[in-house]
Amino acid sequence: MSKGKIREMFPGGNTSQGFFSYYDYILRQEKAVKIFCIKGGPGVGKSTFMRKIGYEMLDMGYDVEFMHCSSDSNSLDGVVIPSINVALLDGTAPHVVDPKNPGAVDEIINLGDFWDEDGIRKNKEAILEANKEVGRTFRRAYRYLKSAYSIYQDNEEIVESCCVDKAKVNEVSEKLMKELFGDKGIASYEGKDRRLFASAITPKGLVNYLHTLINTDRAYILKGMPGTGTQRVLQKLKEAALERGFDVESFYCALNPNKIEHLIIPDLQISFTTSNLYHNVDIKDSIEINLDEYLFSSQLEKYREIIESNSANFDHLLDIVIKTISKAKKIHDLLENYYIPNMDFVSVQECFEDTLSRVLKYAREKES
Template sequence: MTSVGNIREMFPGGNTAYGFYSFYDYIIGPEANRIFIIKGGPGVGKSTIMRQIGDEMLQRGYDVEFHHCSSDNDSLDGVVIPAIKIALIDGTAPHVVDPKNPGAVDEIIHLGDYWNEDGIRVYKDAIIGHNRQIKYLFDRAYRYLAAAKSVRDDISVSIESCVDKAKVYHLAYDINQALFKDMPVSDRVGKQRHLFASAITPDGIVDHLDTLIVPQAQRYVLKADIGSGSSFILLDVAKAAEAVGYDVELYHCPLVPDEVEHIIIPALNTAITISCRFEDDATLIYDMNDCVDSDKLNALKDKISKDRVMMDSLMNEAIISIAAAKKVHDEMESYYKSNMNFEDVQQAKNRLLERILKYAAN
């Protein structure tokens, strides 16, 4: 009996202080055998098709990546089957994806072939109005997230002023020595893959870390606060891993994607994370409070506490707007669902699965 494959879950894009931020180019690399870009309106079955195919490949023993939508965590924006280098990607806004190598690697699967256009046109004014409302709500959310970043920056500057940077550099050196000591610089430069492990969604901040940092991995935990230097360390370790030929996955901060919160080095079965969730069974814990002047930090404690309250409030307002946008989007989906031939959509899914299984057989 074939054992079931493993699931990894992440976000290829996010609602951030900079607006919608895309790492869709990292869903699958240039070595892909086939990329199926699925087009169509809301509610036409894009996510359902991807999930069904992903589940089928899991049952056949293949490891599968589920790439979630940050604006609807229950919906998928992509599925990757790494062993056969196949990806299915939602190619619709706000993360429009079009073929880069049409025919050779990428192709479009258009679910609009299975809708009743006359029926959808009845809802033309409502659809235009809903899209306008969704844009307004996301723009509002992004203004709040930008404001939250400004307050977060204030926290970061305050804490950074208390950090002994020489100690941060020493800590980065110690971690690199622990991981890569005596390893020569490689003729092969490692590759970086950038994604989000967590996202700001209608349900709040959601993460899928437990599917990425698995129990059997070597887990290094950085006990770190905003501005304490953890992102610098993670980026430094990622560069060192590249230099000795290891590929690295970098998982970015959902609010400020310039910063990195977790890295995974698959070939070493190693993860380094700022999440305190993994402290109990960590391989090693590095406490970045040791790099901080506690007396200086104490003098700023009240100011930082006020900033945290303000940042949380702004984040909550953004989440309320994102949730409201999802509610409007759900209403718009109903106009399409009632005008779809889902039997034909399922037949299209079956044909797509057959093609994918042929790649698996080769």
């Protein structure tokens, strides 16, 4: 039996709007067979628990999606086995997840059932203070990030308002829609839009998993400086696909969670990715579309000094953001020292084995 394939992404992110969650899009309630909401404190083994389930299913030939944590990209916030519509999610702050349809769809697995409460309570004051400091540090990071985004927006506005030929960009959108959809008309139903992040601003810097996502038969790479219209092109294509009944996967910007950067239309085996200084992917036989070709060079030259200054200031602030998030992670890691010694990991392992057997039962039901 061949191993399954891995796709990796982020369900939430550290953005200019603070922590932003697309957790509701991980696995839709109406589609899900089972969603396990894993509860417990730092260091109790939630990520390891989910990762082990994921790799067990991979070894059995199932494709698996690993949902990474933006505040620690080595840690998992979720695992999805798409072919059987089963997911395990970290249900703790800042992305609190509770059952929406208890029993029918989702349920809680509380790893806190396996800790020594008395041992943890001895460190109550230290835990409270560490949690407060983590919160303060993240809020500081988000203020820096909001400031950085304001500078980024200034460059976007300069280019969009007077430096790019929007009519030419519209022609690109129109040509792509004809290539993708031809004469296919509006469907009697609308496709589903699944929203997530392919990249994140993490303690390790800018991290993306595009190489695990952009693997369709046909792939387009959109290039263009901020403001040239890559988002507008992708938004038009997404809306056209949904209107024609195609499900899509939309991956949003780590800085601005309302800005689409990558689009996959699985049924057409077509994907679009935005390539820039902060994220790119090497795709064999891809089709490149460079919107910088439609810039007015004379106008751009007029604002070049401002644009370059803005870019330098943005990068400086982004570096401060990353260092601040890294500091928050180090403080959060200290919290694990209060929990790990007070955990009954033998019981956690028994819970894992029971959960795995249930996941396998759902897999058998799907196959029968």
